[in-house]
Amino acid sequence: MARSRSSRRSLLAGSIMFAPYLILLLLFGIWPIIQATITSIGPSIVNPAGGLQNFADVVADVRFLPALMNVVVFLLLYVPIMIIVVSVMSLLLDTVQGRWNLPLRLTYIVPASMTGATAVLIWYFMLEPSLSPYQSALHALGITQGNQIWRQGGLAWIFVAMAFFVGAGNWIVVQYGSLQSISEDVLEAARIDGANAWQIGWRIKLPLIRKYLVYMGILVFAAGLQVFVEPQLISGSVYTGIAKDWSLNQLSYDLAFQSNNLAGSAALSLMLLVVCIIAAIVVIFRTDFFEGTGVGKK
Amino acid sequence: MKRLAVALVAVVAVGVALTGCSSGAPSSSGKPSILIWADTPRIPQATEYQKEMKGKVDVKIETIAQADAQTKISLANRAKKGWPDIIFGAPADTAQFKDPSNGYAADLTKLVSKKIFDGFGEGNSDCLYDGKYYCLKNDLANTVLWYNTKIFAQLGLTVPTTMQEFADTAMKLKGTGFSAGAYGDQLYYAAFLQSSECPLADLTAANTVRIAPGDSKCTRVAKTIQPLLDAGVIDKRSPFDAGFIKDVAAQDKVAMTIGPSWWGDFVIRPQASWNVPAGEIAAANMPAWGTGKDNKSGAYGGGVFTVSSHSKFPQAAADAAVWMTTSNWMATAATTPTFPAYGPANKLWEARISKDAYYANNVYTAMAAGANNISQVDRPVRFPFNAQFGATLSADINNGKSLSVALDDYAKSIQGLAPQSGYKVVTK
Incomplete structure (x- = not known):
């Protein structure tokens, strides 16, 4: 009896604690998805009959394939760079204990305080050969004109750089935090067994924080798939339109507000959502994401 | 994160718009009340109109980016409320607004006198669709x-x-x-x-x-x-x-x-x-x-004022669009930068630029x-x-x-x- 009462009480406590999240999830997650689903099969300017044809219309749109390719290239660059650099930097940060650790952590976070819009301006300034403080470096690389930088072939790299510097610092500090959760006993044992710093990093620390890296990978992938601010703002500045409909999210935005096609826009957004969910499910179930706490596992 | 950033920018923008709005005349029952959406260069014009109409028409002004005109009207269409009575935008915006799928733009042919249209001459041809006028041209950029x-x-x-x-x-x-x-x-x-x-x-x-x-x-x-x-x-x-x-x-x-x-x-x-x-x-x-x-x-450029088909005061709205594009004040103000499309107004504007x-x-x-x-x-x-x-x-x-x-x-x-x-x- 006592046991079932305590389990009922913990169920109640759990429900109370979960409720705020559930309410937000319903209001700002589930309900918009339902709305989008209804909108996506409604009538559109190109397809007055509505229905699933809207999805086919979006895929057949001349802007769809180029935007998809851009986003794929962006993700192929962005996700691995984020994971590798963040892992390496947080491992290095973890080895620097003592008085330099705190200033270093601060330094990593500073670039992240620039939001997308500011970052775009700063990068424009840095990369424009006639304005850049690194003019001589750019000239040494043979870049003397803005249009050698701001051309369609290389935009993915620029957007990756922008997104990387906005996002990486935070993640380095977060992963440093997860490295802190590794028990000193484990590291001590490794050291006694003769592991050097490289082996400890590669064979002990990284496997132990793997699930946090997986978690980061999912979020970074989702953010990358929805890349919007960087190309949208660049397109609105000096090189007007250069990255117009560059990403799928921009296409979704333009479908809604320029092509007067909310149904198509909703259809595209749902497609992005499905890709995100599938990617998350695959990654979660291919790893031990939900098993134990990893570090303390016996 | 990016969505959050966009949302924050939107919130700030709305805040700015609301601040602009609160400086407008207080609304009272009985007299018409209209809302003007315009970009920054058009704000002095709108503010002057607000002053001139004091006691006759409540004029509220909100600043928007010209590039956002279609987006914001689409959102109002979606919400089925919140349209401005007149909006400043590009001629292509009016092409969108007058389409039945959008329906924002009002036909001005009857709301605006023939004398005004004659004064525009060819200057208002961007607004002409099948013999009807759906906007008034602010400036020419030939x-x-x-x-x-x-x-x-x-x-x-x-x-x-x-x-x-x-x-x-x-x-x-x-x-x-x-x-x-x-x-x-x-x-x-x-x-x-x-x-x-x-x-x-x-x-x-x-x-x-x-x-x-x-x-x-x-x-x-x-x-x-x-x-x-x-x-x-x-x-x-x-x-x-x-x-x-x-x-x-x-x-x-x-x-x-x-x-x-x-x-x-x-x-x-x-x-x-x-x-x-x-x-x-x-x-x-x-x-x-x-x-x-x-x-x-x-x-290269040249904006238009479009009047809302949803306006509760269509005549007051159309009059505002006429004033914004044709007034002598607009034509002679130092803050009016561009070549007025309305013939008599650009004659006045000539006085300034020709002596420069x-x-x-x-x-x-x-x-x-x-x-x-x-x-x-x-x-x-x-x-x-x-x-x-x-x-x-x-x-x-x-x-x-x-x-x-x-x-x-x-x-x-x-x-x-x-x-x-x-x-x-x-x-x-």
């Missing part, structure tokens, strides 16, 4: 020939009056270090393709658009201009390109350029831009492609000559006609592709986009 009298005198050049003469004159600049302008953006369209009447948004029926880059009016452009690009006497960069400004324009090396009427005050003159010294710059009539009526101008000592001649003459002569072959359309320049046409030109390839790429892209906005496309 292209003229801007030239530097000092450089022309130094090289012994005469002012070209035809495109062939323009090309010949430009060729004489070869090796002198002077330039005949940079055209690697929308200007290539406005200066050459549109003035040549190349059919790229030619509405042959209400929802049929002719996009025909193979037309002789298009091919003659590349034939005339490509040699200038190859010879380096015109620049493949954008006239706003930081490199072009630094290396050429700000060195006072632009001997001549085709550009819209607002360029004198906003591109050529400002210190932070081309910074050409006073007393050098003059304007001449737009060079003609051919004889007779083959002498059209292009246009910065210019070497009376630039108004050339502006006025082209104002009622803007090509009407391409019409405002619902697909992103202008925005697509940057994605294809100017990107190609900047990257050194040939002008005919650049035009073909552009035409192909809008041929693909037009059906998405409900147009049938004709390519021949």
